[in-house]
Amino acid sequence: MSPDLLDWTAGAERLVFEACGGCGRVRYFRRPFCPACGSQAVEARIASGRGTVYAATTVVRAPSAELRAFAPYGIALVDAAEGFRFMAHAADGLRIGDPVATAFRTFGSRLVPFCQPAGDP
Amino acid sequence: MSAVTGVGLTPFGRLEGQDTLALMSRAATAALADAELERRDVDGLVCGYSTTLPHLMLSTVFAEHFGLAPRYAHAMQLGGATGFGLVMLAHALADAGTARRILVVAGENRLTGQSRDAAIQTLAQVGHPVYEVPLGPTIPAYYGLVASRYMHEFGATEADFAELAVLMRANAARMPGAHLTAPLTVADVLASKPIATPLKLADCCPVSDGAAAFVIEREEPGRDAIRIRGTGQAHRHQHVTAAGPVGAFGAAEAAGRALGAAGVALADIRYGAIYDSFTVTLAILLEELGLAPRGGAGRLAREGRFAPDGALPLNTHGGLLSYGHCGVAGAMAHAVEAVRQMRGEAGDRQVARPALALLHGDGGVLSSHVSLVLEATR
Ligand SMILES: [Zn+2]
Numbered sequence: 090m091s092p093d094l095l096d097w098t099a100g101a102e103r104l105v106f107e108a109c110g111g112c113g114r115v116r117y118f119r120r121p122f123c124p125a126c127g128s129q130a131v132e133a134r135i136a137s138g139r140g141t142v143y144a145a146t147t148v149v150r151a152p153s154a155e156l157r158a159f160a161p162y163g164i165a166l167v168d169a170a171e172g173f174r175f176m177a178h179a180a181d182g183l184r185i186g187d188p189v190a191t192a193f194r195t196f197g198s199r200l201v202p203f204c205q206p207a208g209d210p
Numbered sequence: 211m212s213a214v215t216g217v218g219l220t221p222f223g224r225l226e227g228q229d230t231l232a233l234m235s236r237a238a239t240a241a242l243a244d245a246e247l248e249r250r251d252v253d254g255l256v257c258g259y260s261t262t263l264p265h266l267m268l269s270t271v272f273a274e275h276f277g278l279a280p281r282y283a284h285a286m287q288l289g290g291a292t293g294f295g296l297v298m299l300a301h302a303l304a305d306a307g308t309a310r311r312i313l314v315v316a317g318e319n320r321l322t323g324q325s326r327d328a329a330i331q332t333l334a335q336v337g338h339p340v341y342e343v344p345l346g347p348t349i350p351a352y353y354g355l356v357a358s359r360y361m362h363e364f365g366a367t368e369a370d371f372a373e374l375a376v377l378m379r380a381n382a383a384r385m386p387g388a389h390l391t392a393p394l395t396v397a398d399v400l401a402s403k404p405i406a407t408p409l410k411l412a413d414c415c416p417v418s419d420g421a422a423a424f425v426i427e428r429e430e431p432g433r434d435a436i437r438i439r440g441t442g443q444a445h446r447h448q449h450v451t452a453a454g455p456v457g458a459f460g461a462a463e464a465a466g467r468a469l470g471a472a473g474v475a476l477a478d479i480r481y482g483a484i485y486d487s488f489t490v491t492l493a494i495l496l497e498e499l500g501l502a503p504r505g506g507a508g509r510l511a512r513e514g515r516f517a518p519d520g521a522l523p524l525n526t527h528g529g530l531l532s533y534g535h536c537g538v539a540g541a542m543a544h545a546v547e548a549v550r551q552m553r554g555e556a557g558d559r560q561v562a563r564p565a566l567a568l569l570h571g572d573g574g575v576l577s578s579h580v581s582l583v584l585e586a587t588r
Pocket residue numbers: 109110111112113114123124125126127128
């Protein structure tokens with residue numbers, strides 16, 4: 090158990106997922122139990138950030154004045170190598186099926202995961 | 211069994227100076243008049259929510275305001291699925307004898323009661339507050355993600371989406387009170403400004419003011435009415451990040467439950483009232499419900515299947531895409547129109563009177579699903 094393993098949502102440059110010690114399932118939204126089997130043997134793990142683009146959009150109309158300056162920006166759903174799916178910012182031109190690696194960047198007042206084509210320096 | 215005995219619908223669009231309670235009252239008054247009932251006859255009240263009047267107890271706020279003293283009151287929150295969820299609840303309450311005459315009502319001044327940014331931000335909160343919302347998505351962005359995957363898997367194109375927007379606009383042009391009625395072509399849709407790719411402005415429903423209401427009663431033998439034959443729900447995820455494969459979001463499950471309860475085959479359905487917050491929503495729902503082949507909703511629309519004179523008339527009032535979307539009452543307008551078509555009261559929009567209609571709504575990002583089967587008893 091690593092309940093205090095911080096990730097990008099807390100400002101740390103990391104993508105973290107949880108694996109269940111009971112049934113082995115993995116998931117992205119962290120919680121102190123496994124919603125599939127009920128086990129409380131939940132282990133937080135640092136993800137590689139490697140994955141494949143599952144879906145992608147470019148947001149042209151941002152939701153707020155604060156974020157309008159950043160538009161357009163890409164958002165993707167990425168299937169991580171470790172078996173969970175996560176939402177991230179996406180580099181221009183990323184397409185479904187593209188392999189990606191994850192970096193982090195600031196967006197408004199927040200740190201967010203930013204997926205780029207895998208293999209880029 | 212229960213029946214829809216009254217319907218009420220305001221125009222949708224820019225209705226200056228009318229707040230949530232005023233709009234709800236207007237629709238409720240119309241529905242009671244249609245059902246030939248007085249306020250004192252109402253013993254059940256179920257209502258939705260309003261983003262411009264957030265309240266812990268909207269049902270009893272409305273009861274006091276409108277002058278009702280129900281024995282049962284309840285406000286429901288299921289996003290876009292709320293309207294049909296309310297019908298399902300009223301049906302269950304009437305069936306159980308909890309209440310005999312139930313007013314279902316929703317409305318809000320979503321367009322004029324707040325800034326556009328406020329509306330967009332409130333709606334985007336259906337995303338995950340920790341793992342999604344900080345990335346700056348909007349509702350169109352969540353649906354844009356789904357649309358990208360849907361196109362990838364099933365080969366549909368942006369022109370296919372556009373067909374659905376064009377159909378809803380043509381329908382709205384015949385509907386008094388519709389928010390958007392300017393003629394729209396496929397080329398216009400494709401040329402409209404991008405919002406969240408592949409979705410463009412004309413793929414998105416507008417934000418409107420408006421309200422709708424029904425009266426639902428225990429069915430009385432011998433009375434001509436629109437009977438609620440079957441209802442069903444399915445809820446398989448909340449957030450798009452946690453959603454299952456495109457095309458297995460729960461719509462088929464909900465509709466299967468409703469059709470099963472009704473003892474009706476999908477092939478017997480003659481009218482569709484299907485949620486259309488975005489063109490892609492309508493395409494995915496039509497296909498998951500089995501009303502179009504995978505990737506084929508746009509093609510069938512182009513071929514006329516969903517036109518008023520087609521095999522399965524669809525949202526003949528113009529849907530959310532063109533009649534407009536004011537929140538909970540948005541889908542309720544689909545049901546009001548279905549009832550009018552089944553009664554033969556749709557005026558110059560009247561299609562061949564359908565004996566059976568399938569209604570389907572979704573809330574969140576194709577998250578919450580409610581299906582209804584309505585039957586005209588004569
Ligand atoms: Zn488990």
